Amino acid sequence: MAGTETARTWQEHDPRHLLDREAPRYTSYPSAHHFEAVAPDMHAGWLRGLSSGGSIGLYVHVPFCEQMCWFCGCNTQITKRYATVTAYVDQLVAEIAHVSREIGMRPYVHSLHFGGGSPGLLQPKDLELLFDVLRDRFVFLADAEISIELDPRRVTPDMARVYAGLGVNRVSLGLQDTDPQVQKAINRVQPMPVVRACVDALHNAGIKSLGLDLVYGLPFQDEAAFGATLADALSLHPDRLSGFSYAHVPWVRKHQRLIDAESLPDAAHKMILFERMTETLSATGYTPIGIDHFAHAEDGLAVALKRHRLRRNFMGYTDQPNDRLVAFGASAISEFDEGLAQNVSQSTTYQRLVRETGLATARGWAYRGDDLVRRAVIAELMCYFEADVGDILARHGLPSDAFDAEFERLKGFEALGVITIDKRTVTLRSPLKMLIRNVCAVFDRYMEKPDGLARYSKVA
Numbered sequence: 001m002a003g004t005e006t007a008r009t010w011q012e013h014d015p016r017h018l019l020d021r022e023a024p025r026y027t028s029y030p031s032a033h034h035f036e037a038v039a040p041d042m043h044a045g046w047l048r049g050l051s052s053g054g055s056i057g058l059y060v061h062v063p064f065c066e067q068m069c070w071f072c073g074c075n076t077q078i079t080k081r082y083a084t085v086t087a088y089v090d091q092l093v094a095e096i097a098h099v100s101r102e103i104g105m106r107p108y109v110h111s112l113h114f115g116g117g118s119p120g121l122l123q124p125k126d127l128e129l130l131f132d133v134l135r136d137r138f139v140f141l142a143d144a145e146i147s148i149e150l151d152p153r154r155v156t157p158d159m160a161r162v163y164a165g166l167g168v169n170r171v172s173l174g175l176q177d178t179d180p181q182v183q184k185a186i187n188r189v190q191p192m193p194v195v196r197a198c199v200d201a202l203h204n205a206g207i208k209s210l211g212l213d214l215v216y217g218l219p220f221q222d223e224a225a226f227g228a229t230l231a232d233a234l235s236l237h238p239d240r241l242s243g244f245s246y247a248h249v250p251w252v253r254k255h256q257r258l259i260d261a262e263s264l265p266d267a268a269h270k271m272i273l274f275e276r277m278t279e280t281l282s283a284t285g286y287t288p289i290g291i292d293h294f295a296h297a298e299d300g301l302a303v304a305l306k307r308h309r310l311r312r313n314f315m316g317y318t319d320q321p322n323d324r325l326v327a328f329g330a331s332a333i334s335e336f337d338e339g340l341a342q343n344v345s346q347s348t349t350y351q352r353l354v355r356e357t358g359l360a361t362a363r364g365w366a367y368r369g370d371d372l373v374r375r376a377v378i379a380e381l382m383c384y385f386e387a388d389v390g391d392i393l394a395r396h397g398l399p400s401d402a403f404d405a406e407f408e409r410l411k412g413f414e415a416l417g418v419i420t421i422d423k424r425t426v427t428l429r430s431p432l433k434m435l436i437r438n439v440c441a442v443f444d445r446y447m448e449k450p451d452g453l454a455r456y457s458k459v460a
Contacts, residue, residue: 018418019267019460023437024444026382027314028340029375030365032333033456034446038341038364040357046336047102050324055108055141057320060092060130061329062119063347065151069188070258071176071218071246075331075345076117088330089126091351093133095328098358100137103326109138111320114148120155124162131166145170145300145320152198153190160205170209171202172242177218177225178232185219185263192232199236212238216273217246217460219263226273230280240301241286241294242316243277245270245434247457267460271432274460290317290383291433310383317383330360339366370445373398378440381426385436390424400424409442434459 024031050056064079079085100106112134114122122130140146147170148163163171175195176188183189199210212233216226233241248264250256265273278288286294287302293316295301304310304319311318313325314333325335330350333342344350344362353360367375373396380387389407390400410426413419418430419439428436437459441447 018416018435018438019271019432019458021438021459022456023441023447023459024456026378026437026440027312027316028333028335029371029378030444030446031456032342035340035342035363035365038339038361038366040359040361042339042366043334043341043359043361043364044102046334046338046341047099047326048104049336049338050103050105050107050326052105052107054322054324055110056322057111057325058109058113058134058138059315059325059327059329059332059334060112060114060119060134061116061327061332062088062114062122063117063330064088064121065116065118066121067187068255069176069186070255071186071188071215072255073247073249073253074115074117077347082121082123085121085123086126088347088351089122089129091354092130092328095354095358095360096130096133096137098354099326099328102358106137106139107326109140109144111145111318112140112147113145113315115315116149118151118154119148120150120159124159127162127166140167147172149174150198151190152195155198155201157201157204160201160207163202164205164207168207170211171207172211172213173198175212175229175233176215177221178229179221179225181220182218182225185259187258195232196236210236210238211240211242212236214241214243214277215246216243216277217248217265217270219259221265221273222269223272223276227276227280230277234280234284239296239299241281243274243281243292243294245274245292245457245460249457267458270460274432274434288433291436293317305383308384312379312382333364340364370396370398370402372396373402374443374445377403377443381428381436381440381443385428385433386425388425393424403443406442410439413439413442432460 024033063076064085065076066080068078146167148168149172152173177183178192214233248256281294282288285296287297289295289301289305293301300319301317311320311323313323313335323335327334330343330347331345333340341361341364343360344353350360373392376392377387377389389403393400393402410419410421414421418435420427420429
């Protein structure tokens with residue numbers, strides 16, 4: 001296969017140790033690994049500082065699933081009792097009301113996303129309650145994107161009509177892999193007829209925009225079977241696909257210990273899967289977006305890439321107009337001009353704090369020093385694989401030699417052919433786009449901690 005040959009050619013030029021290094025995924029800067037304590041009062045001040053002249057994004061986290069998928073890296077917990085979900089929804093409503101009072105106005109909203117966990121667990125009455133409260137407290141723009149992550153096994157025609165009736169216009173489905181052996185190994189068995197029935201129900205209800213999440217690097221994945229997964233995914237005609245690299249971090253997600261580490265592909269094998277995915281999707285009309293997204297040419301992500309308006313946040317790559325995000329629920333992260341604020345992760349603690357104080361802020365980051373400059377460099381690299389560092393420094397009023405030490409460290413990547421450096425412009429040259437994480441780490445002031453390197457996921 002072409003992908004196999006490309007991977008072998010790459011191995012002759014770039015040392016494999018780069019793939020074995022650990023680095024943040026840079027859905028924020030600094031990475032959440034480095035967050036510090038942030039007081040609710042500071043979070044409240046950032047909320048009050050939101051301007052009435054711009055729009056914001058909203059995020060709602062539902063941290064419940066009926067069954068644990070062993071590959072999952074999300075903040076979730078298993079529950080069989082819907083009363084647990086109802087109690088949580090009550091505090092979501094209370095948090096939304098409190099945040100709205102802190103803001104002191106009804107901001108315009110350009111997007112709303114329900115993530116998890118499995119937001120598909122929410123029964124119609126609770127979904128309707130949340131939408132009623134959100135629409136009462138915020139002003140949704142006419143073209144606002146309203147999206148939700150769903151488990152295909154839970155979507156019925158009736159629920160699809162509920163989503164459409166509430167204004168949902170984009171759905172993200174977790175497909176991962178369609179091979180039965182792989183599905184069994186990750187405890188996520190969902191036959192393709194079930195997935196097709198889900199997609200048909202959504203389309204029949206009027207929800208046409210569909211995204212699919214794939215994962216490469218799962219146990220027992222091989223090139224032939226993964227090719228079949230790609231064919232299955234394409235047969236559903238999604239607008240977007242995400243091809244995430246599985247991060248095996250059992251020291252963080254203890255349920256991943258249930259996956260047999262011996263069944264996982266090594267870095268070289270993962271690169272073959274990555275290249276097969278990139279070649280297949282590119283050949284069928286999808287534009288590669290960043291390190292792990294693909295979109296039709298007319299999709300908003302592809303348009304944002306072309307117009308240099310692409311962004312990256314905690315939900316991946318986005319075409320939203322700005323980085324301001326107000327998030328609700330356990331572990332949810334809000335993003336402001338001044339910094340980042342994350343709620344406590346444990347759901348019962350989250351509920352108690354909301355009852356007691358209205359906010360469940362636990363940690364985050366207040367931007368300081370040259371954080372925003374480094375953030376801008378890393379964002380350019382993650383979105384476009386190129387950054388004119390000199391221009392970014394000039395825009396922030398810093399001298400062109402401000403990052404001389406970083407450029408000195410980049411010379412090693414340049415010698416390996418991973419990047420080129422033209423004056424102060426850094427450009428990725430390797431076909432393995434995930435290596436941009438290594439390059440970004442050079443500009444990360446917080447990678448080195450007093451107790452040594454923080455433990456992130458491997459680049460591949």
